Amino acid sequence: SQQGEEDPQALSIQEGENATMNCSYKTSINNLQWYRQNSGRGLVHLILIRSNEREKHSGRLRVTLDTSKKSSSLLITASRAADTASYFCATDFGNEKLTFGTGTRLTIIP
Amino acid sequence: DTAVSQTPKYLVTQMGNDKSIKCEQNLGHDTMYWYKQDSKKFLKIMFSYNNKELIINETVPNRFSPKSPDKAHLNLHINSLELGDSAVYFCASSQRFGALPIYGYTFGSGTRLTVV
Numbered sequence: 038s039q040q041g042e043e044d045p046q047a048l049s050i051q052e053g054e055n056a057t058m059n060c061s062y063k064t065s066i067n068n069l070q071w072y073r074q075n076s077g078r079g080l081v082h083l084i085l086i087r088s089n090e091r092e093k094h095s096g097r098l099r100v101t102l103d104t105s106k107k108s109s110s111l112l113i114t115a116s117r118a119a120d121t122a123s124y125f126c127a128t129d130f131g132n133e134k135l136t137f138g139t140g141t142r143l144t145i146i147p
Numbered sequence: 148d149t150a151v152s153q154t155p156k157y158l159v160t161q162m163g164n165d166k167s168i169k170c171e172q173n174l175g176h177d178t179m180y181w182y183k184q185d186s187k188k189f190l191k192i193m194f195s196y197n198n199k200e201l202i203i204n205e206t207v208p209n210r211f212s213p214k215s216p217d218k219a220h221l222n223l224h225i226n227s228l229e230l231g232d233s234a235v236y237f238c239a240s241s242q243r244f245g246a247l248p249i250y251g252y253t254f255g256s257g258t259r260l261t262v263v
Binding site for chain 1: 151178180182188189190191192195197202203205237239243250251252253254255256257
């Protein structure tokens, strides 16, 4: 299966702490994307990182990509209650479809 | 100003019925998709259309038939609904350069289908 896997499956932290989620995949990618899904809602695109990039930032989000280890991480700094959601990595192998991982359920405790 | 809109948001129907879900995007994207999210939150692609042309058809039963009248619309028709079809169906769109996305996908808010 080309599906990515997120780790951990669930994460609970105190508000203000940093949250780190990891994603591993099995075959070479063109790009990797991170999405957020709030309960009962659609997915929201957060960051796209291409295979020739190692790190990207967007506000409080930092994504790294290590193609040699076939892994990526999403760091959310200074977490807020509104960050409570499920986070998915999605891999694009250049075959015109995005394959989603299993997701990390993040809970921020006020 | 909704970028990708799906209707209906909820759909409850009996086994054996035929139903349709509509999707429209106003982003000018050239590619649209249907994804299915199961009860364990696993998302799987079903179909992809690029400029009204079917690009991806992922081992989906023939009871599912997508239709794209123009590049801004991608509808999903399901015949003879079964209990296992219960899921949340998401429409999405993207702008691609060749086989690769320029940006991330934009998703609709989903249609929760419940077959009873």
